[in-house]
Amino acid sequence: MSNSFAILSYLRTGRLDNRGKAPIYLRITVNGHRSEFSIKRKIKPEKWNSIKGRVKGSSQKVLDLNRYIDDLESRAFAIHSKLVKKKKPFTSEVIKNKLLNKEETYKTLLTIYDEHNAQIEELVGIDYSYGAYRRHIRTLNHLQDFIKQEYKRDDYYVKEIDLKFINRFHHHLVTKKIGNQNTATKYVVNFKKIMRIAFANNWVNKDPFFHWKAKWKKVEREVLTELELRTMMEKEFKIKRLEQVRDIFVFCCFTGLAYTDVQKLSENHVILKMNGSRWIKINRSKTDSRSTIPLLPAAEEIIKKYANHPITLQNGLLLPVISNQRTNAYLKEIADACDIAKHLTFHLARHTFATTVTLANGIPIESVSKMLGHQSLKTTQIYAKVIDQKLKEDMDKLREKY
Numbered sequence: 001m002s003n004s005f006a007i008l009s010y011l012r013t014g015r016l017d018n019r020g021k022a023p024i025y026l027r028i029t030v031n032g033h034r035s036e037f038s039i040k041r042k043i044k045p046e047k048w049n050s051i052k053g054r055v056k057g058s059s060q061k062v063l064d065l066n067r068y069i070d071d072l073e074s075r076a077f078a079i080h081s082k083l084v085k086k087k088k089p090f091t092s093e094v095i096k097n098k099l100l101n102k103e104e105t106y107k108t109l110l111t112i113y114d115e116h117n118a119q120i121e122e123l124v125g126i127d128y129s130y131g132a133y134r135r136h137i138r139t140l141n142h143l144q145d146f147i148k149q150e151y152k153r154d155d156y157y158v159k160e161i162d163l164k165f166i167n168r169f170h171h172h173l174v175t176k177k178i179g180n181q182n183t184a185t186k187y188v189v190n191f192k193k194i195m196r197i198a199f200a201n202n203w204v205n206k207d208p209f210f211h212w213k214a215k216w217k218k219v220e221r222e223v224l225t226e227l228e229l230r231t232m233m234e235k236e237f238k239i240k241r242l243e244q245v246r247d248i249f250v251f252c253c254f255t256g257l258a259y260t261d262v263q264k265l266s267e268n269h270v271i272l273k274m275n276g277s278r279w280i281k282i283n284r285s286k287t288d289s290r291s292t293i294p295l296l297p298a299a300e301e302i303i304k305k306y307a308n309h310p311i312t313l314q315n316g317l318l319l320p321v322i323s324n325q326r327t328n329a330y331l332k333e334i335a336d337a338c339d340i341a342k343h344l345t346f347h348l349a350r351h352t353f354a355t356t357v358t359l360a361n362g363i364p365i366e367s368v369s370k371m372l373g374h375q376s377l378k379t380t381q382i383y384a385k386v387i388d389q390k391l392k393e394d395m396d397k398l399r400e401k402y
Contacts, residue, residue: 028095117140121133129286131285226360232246250349251299266317279292331346365377
């Protein structure tokens, strides 16, 4: 999108001095936003030609003043042309300050975001997970594409960002089909964090997200039923890679661990209680919150099964976890082999633990929340709603039968 640009010289007749003279002003307009300043010259209103934006007359004094106005306008046009040629973002205020040689440092969105991501990268494994870092990298890339496509720029001043920019960015994400409604909203929420940083540092005068509200689409979480879980556990696989992925998936169905957590699970994360039972204690990679989970017999058997596996022995881990991409690809084969008509992903194991294995068997929601490492009970209550929905569906079937 090209920037509209205009310059106007005018007389501010509402500010007459005691001699009846009014100040001459120069107004610069970019995309409807104005910046103006006094050129430090005054004349009587009757000597001003408002159509031409110049002083009437042919005296040397008048010629010199008109030449001065010509020079200011010419320099403003030159500054504008230079910025356009270099594809640099600009506002009317930027051009004005450059023209008056009192240019200040204007922060740009992508520069701030890049600095933010560099700081996060240094804190990966300390305060942030690698996944959180990658999410911000993806958001930065989407913003870069959006600015280039919509505004034909390489960057954008944070002072220019308004609600319209935010809504257009969300629309860009949705139309580009980078994911569903919730995925697009998550990227905008990441962007919101950067603008909050800009606001806190006084790089912007107001928070452009003040009137923006995230719109989340309700998603029904899929889980395995007890029958589906048992079918998967009892299924015999001739292909070892499928058996291995199935076992680790089942392990997470009985522990509630996410992929990144089971991937790093070692003997150091297992503690022995006074009664002889073994528990997993691990800080979640996503939130750094503590998960405390008892090792059920089904999970213990899987640990024993892979105690001497080359990957576990080499890396000092409890289980031979392969890449997330390959795991999810193999889970599709496993679902087909077990006649499970659901989109099987690794994270579905965590949902299954929360619902089928624990809540459905009467485990208090507070205990489930602690085992899952949730920071808020509200997060765990989502799974309770899944149980309520399942109960409703079962009762509806019962009503049809009787």
